[in-house]
Amino acid sequence: MSNHALASQSARTDFMRAAGSRKGILSWILSTDHKRIGILYMIAMGIFFAVGVLFGLLIRLELIAPGKTIMEAQTYNSVFTLHGIIMIFLFIIPGLPAVFGNFFLPILIGARDVSFPRLNLLSWWLFVAGGLMAIVSVFLPGGPADTGWTFYIPYSVRTSTNVIPALLAAFTLGFSSILTGINFVTTVHRLRAPGMTWFRMPLFIWSLYATGWVQVLATPIVGITLLLVVVERALGVGIFDPALGGDPILYQHLFWIYSHPAVYIMILPAMGLISEVIPVFARRTIFGYSFIAFSSIAIALLGSLVWAHHMFTVGMSDTAQWIFSLLTFLVSIPSAIKVFNWVSTLYKGSIELEPPMLFALAFIFQFSIGGFTGLMQGALALNMHLHDTSFIVAHFHYVMFGGTGFGIFAAMHYWFPKMFGKMYNKARANVSFILIFIGFNVLYFPLFIAGYMGMPRRYYDYLPEFQSLHFISTIGSWILVLGLIMMVANLLMGLRNGSRASSNPWGGTTLEWTIQSPPTVENFETIPVVATGPYDYSRYERGEHA
Amino acid sequence: MNHSNAVQAHMHRDDYGAKIGMWLFLFTELILFGGLFIVYAVYRFTYGDGFSLASKELDTLVGMINTIVLLTSSLTMAMSITAIQQGRRRLSIGLVGATNALALVFMVNKYFEWTAKFHHGLFPGGKELLERTNGEILYFGLYYVMTGLHAIHVLIGMVIMTFMMVYLKTGHVNKDSFVKLENSGLYWHLVDLIWIFLFPLFYLIH
Numbered sequence: 001m002s003n004h005a006l007a008s009q010s011a012r013t014d015f016m017r018a019a020g021s022r023k024g025i026l027s028w029i030l031s032t033d034h035k036r037i038g039i040l041y042m043i044a045m046g047i048f049f050a051v052g053v054l055f056g057l058l059i060r061l062e063l064i065a066p067g068k069t070i071m072e073a074q075t076y077n078s079v080f081t082l083h084g085i086i087m088i089f090l091f092i093i094p095g096l097p098a099v100f101g102n103f104f105l106p107i108l109i110g111a112r113d114v115s116f117p118r119l120n121l122l123s124w125w126l127f128v129a130g131g132l133m134a135i136v137s138v139f140l141p142g143g144p145a146d147t148g149w150t151f152y153i154p155y156s157v158r159t160s161t162n163v164i165p166a167l168l169a170a171f172t173l174g175f176s177s178i179l180t181g182i183n184f185v186t187t188v189h190r191l192r193a194p195g196m197t198w199f200r201m202p203l204f205i206w207s208l209y210a211t212g213w214v215q216v217l218a219t220p221i222v223g224i225t226l227l228l229v230v231v232e233r234a235l236g237v238g239i240f241d242p243a244l245g246g247d248p249i250l251y252q253h254l255f256w257i258y259s260h261p262a263v264y265i266m267i268l269p270a271m272g273l274i275s276e277v278i279p280v281f282a283r284r285t286i287f288g289y290s291f292i293a294f295s296s297i298a299i300a301l302l303g304s305l306v307w308a309h310h311m312f313t314v315g316m317s318d319t320a321q322w323i324f325s326l327l328t329f330l331v332s333i334p335s336a337i338k339v340f341n342w343v344s345t346l347y348k349g350s351i352e353l354e355p356p357m358l359f360a361l362a363f364i365f366q367f368s369i370g371g372f373t374g375l376m377q378g379a380l381a382l383n384m385h386l387h388d389t390s391f392i393v394a395h396f397h398y399v400m401f402g403g404t405g406f407g408i409f410a411a412m413h414y415w416f417p418k419m420f421g422k423m424y425n426k427a428r429a430n431v432s433f434i435l436i437f438i439g440f441n442v443l444y445f446p447l448f449i450a451g452y453m454g455m456p457r458r459y460y461d462y463l464p465e466f467q468s469l470h471f472i473s474t475i476g477s478w479i480l481v482l483g484l485i486m487m488v489a490n491l492l493m494g495l496r497n498g499s500r501a502s503s504n505p506w507g508g509t510t511l512e513w514t515i516q517s518p519p520t521v522e523n524f525e526t527i528p529v530v531a532t533g534p535y536d537y538s539r540y541e542r543g544e545h546a
Numbered sequence: 547m548n549h550s551n552a553v554q555a556h557m558h559r560d561d562y563g564a565k566i567g568m569w570l571f572l573f574t575e576l577i578l579f580g581g582l583f584i585v586y587a588v589y590r591f592t593y594g595d596g597f598s599l600a601s602k603e604l605d606t607l608v609g610m611i612n613t614i615v616l617l618t619s620s621l622t623m624a625m626s627i628t629a630i631q632q633g634r635r636r637l638s639i640g641l642v643g644a645t646n647a648l649a650l651v652f653m654v655n656k657y658f659e660w661t662a663k664f665h666h667g668l669f670p671g672g673k674e675l676l677e678r679t680n681g682e683i684l685y686f687g688l689y690y691v692m693t694g695l696h697a698i699h700v701l702i703g704m705v706i707m708t709f710m711m712v713y714l715k716t717g718h719v720n721k722d723s724f725v726k727l728e729n730s731g732l733y734w735h736l737v738d739l740i741w742i743f744l745f746p747l748f749y750l751i752h
Contacts, residue, residue, distance in 0.1 A: 115563045182570040190563035220574040224581035228691070235670040237687035238680075239585060244687075245596075245680025250588060254581055 014518040032117035037124050038103030048090040055083035060477040063470050073460040077146035084149030089173045090131050092404050096269035100411045101208045107512045108202045110193025110528045115186040123179035130172035137165035153240040153251040157232050167226045174219045181215025184208050195530035202510050202534040203292050207272025210296040214261045222258030249314050256307035264303040270407025274360050278342050279535040280508045281357035282349030286535045288341040295334035302331040312383045328378035355429035359410035362437050366402025391451025394444045417501030421517040424494025435483025442476030510534050561725040568729040572736050579740055582692050589684045596681015598752050609749035612655050619648035620738045623731045633721040639714045646707040649700055699737045706730050
């Protein structure tokens with residue numbers, strides 16, 4: 001390790017105030033400190049999330065009544081496309097790994113930084129560059145892309161809108177994601193503290209490790225696929241053009257070979273985070289540690305083999321259909337194992353309903369609904385009926401927002417005192433949680449019903465019988481946004497004038513709670529030697545309360 | 547030791563870790579090309595006749611020369627690493643230079659090959675090509691995309707080699723710290739390996 005005398009000099013100065021070789025904003029945007037990079041991601045992502053929410057709000061407002069309400073049909077197409085691109089590539093995929101993974105992965109395994117700090121900074125720059133490209137594509141002549149985030153051929157080749165900038169943006173973001181994945185996998189292999197064996201790693205690390213592999217192995221496929229669409233648009237090679245012998249369905253296969261595993265890039269870190277939060281606030285050793293750890297790996301493996309369940313209606317062979325259907329059912333098993341283990345951990349626990357725990361419990365509830373409705377779509381016969389309806393929209397919002405989104409909020413409330421050394425107002429956090437929870441369910445649950453009744457997704461207009469459901473859903477979006485504003489405001493107020501937080505406000509047992517808040521640049525004065533598993537609550541379980 | 551603490555904290559050497567990172571990156575490269583190999587496989591299966599017809603128009607001799615050139619460049623690359631391990635800096639620089647020169651020969655060859663095709667109107671959207679069957683159109687489409695992406699990798703490799711020569715000259719890469727050169731070598735062998743697959747797929751199978 002690095003020079004010891006120098007390390008101890010800086011022990012009291014936290015990473016936010018530490019004097020580096022650069023001043024002002026440069027000390028942040030050129031910093032290779034994993035904690036500063038995590039915060040940089042958080043700021044960038046927060047901005048993109050706000051834009052994504054705004055677009056989502058506009059979609060709901062347009063759909064409050066049939067016919068034109070506030071925008072033209074073409075604008076509507078662009079708005080839902082941008083909502084999808086921003087939320088998926090700029091918020092949900094980088095959400096937990098890039099922000100909290102960067103900040104906490106080295107700390108949780110007892111390291112001073114990730115394996116490749118400069119690569120880490122590069123991946124943030126690529127992330128920002130990709131985000132800017134996506135935004136620039138909106139304002140270039142030709143207008144924003146209107147293909148939906150999936151860029152399906154042949155429309156993505158035919159439309160006159162700025163598809164190429166949007167594709168290159170997604171490509172750049174994919175590259176950023178790959179670099180993060182490489183960094184995390186290497187870090188977990190190389191930088192674990194002495195005694196931090198694989199089975200003493202916190203479960204968040206297991207899920208980041210599995211996610212890292214998916215990022216490395218799946219993202220290049222979408223990279224090449226998106227490049228092929230660029231080539232197709234620019235040169236007319238014909239690979240996906242039926243007029244020249246190409247096959248548009250092949251595009252869908254290639255796209256989903258990445259984009260289904262990408263779903264697990266989104267959900268796995270959130271599952272890991274929930275596995276951190278539940279034991280702390282139930283004061284229980286996690287139930288079935290190795291099952292949760294291995295189920296992350298199983299999800300990463302099985303999740304790579306189910307892509308064609310997005311395409312049951314394109315006319316594949318029956319054999320392909322039922323194999324993909326079977327695999328889809330199988331992939332639900334490791335997810336269910338996790339849910340059972342979380343619930344078993346809660347059993348006979350001493351549960352404290354602090355804000356992070358509330359978000360975690362809502363995660364379990366909403367993820368279960370999202371998961372079960374996913375199984376419904378995995379059934380071939382039902383899929384024919386549900387394909388491309390708002391049932392799908394509701395399903396993936398329950399998993400992605402109700403699951404991962406709530407996971408991110410849980411992480412923010414859980415690690416906020418560690419990252420900034422301050423505590424937010426818990427009462428206000430609870431109220432904003434309730435608003436977000438109610439708003440979320442009022443917004444998305446009616447879409448299940450409407451979809452089941454036949455409301456197609458992505459439609460600008462609809463039949464009058466769907467109006468009451470759409471109306472309720474739009475009301476839900478207002479409650480949700482109100483809750484989100486309140487939550488963010490509360491956290492920002494906590495940042496400004498929150499009370500000083502102790503180094504371990506929740507009574508956690510993982511390594512981050514053994515160091516000062518906010519952590520020093522070096523994280524640990526001396527690298528810890530780990531002797532126990534991550535969640536040791538045995539003294540609570542014996543009845544010896546602290 | 548006039549660096550600040552912040553810099554100190556993030557300077558630690560882990561050659562083994564650096565190689566893990568490089569191998570992971572190589573996986574992503576393999577899969578990047580893997581997507582194209584899938585597309586190739588699907589269309590070769592669908593349009594076997596067209597592919598067979600079109601592939602006869604490539605000059606096997608030029609392809610073979612390029613294969614030999616690239617294989618030799620991998621040899622010089624590997625030798626340059628051995629040279630620096632033995633502390634023979636000048637020899638190592640010369641061998642990396644040779645690798646770079648061979649890469650240039652490959653690119654020049656490729657340039658003449660492509661321009662000859664262009665003269666015959668055999669390029670995406672070209673009039674002559676569009677009059678042919680779908681299989682032939684797709685064959686040439688894939689030919690340009692796959693060898694083109696490979697050529698971009700060769701160019702990137704040449705930039706990396708140039709950096710390595712500078713690093714060897716300044717002593718940044720030396721007898722005791724040569725993981726950068728090793729990783730460049732790994733990358734270069736991958737570029738070579740991809741070509742080893744492209745060559746038979748486009749030039750040899752009829």
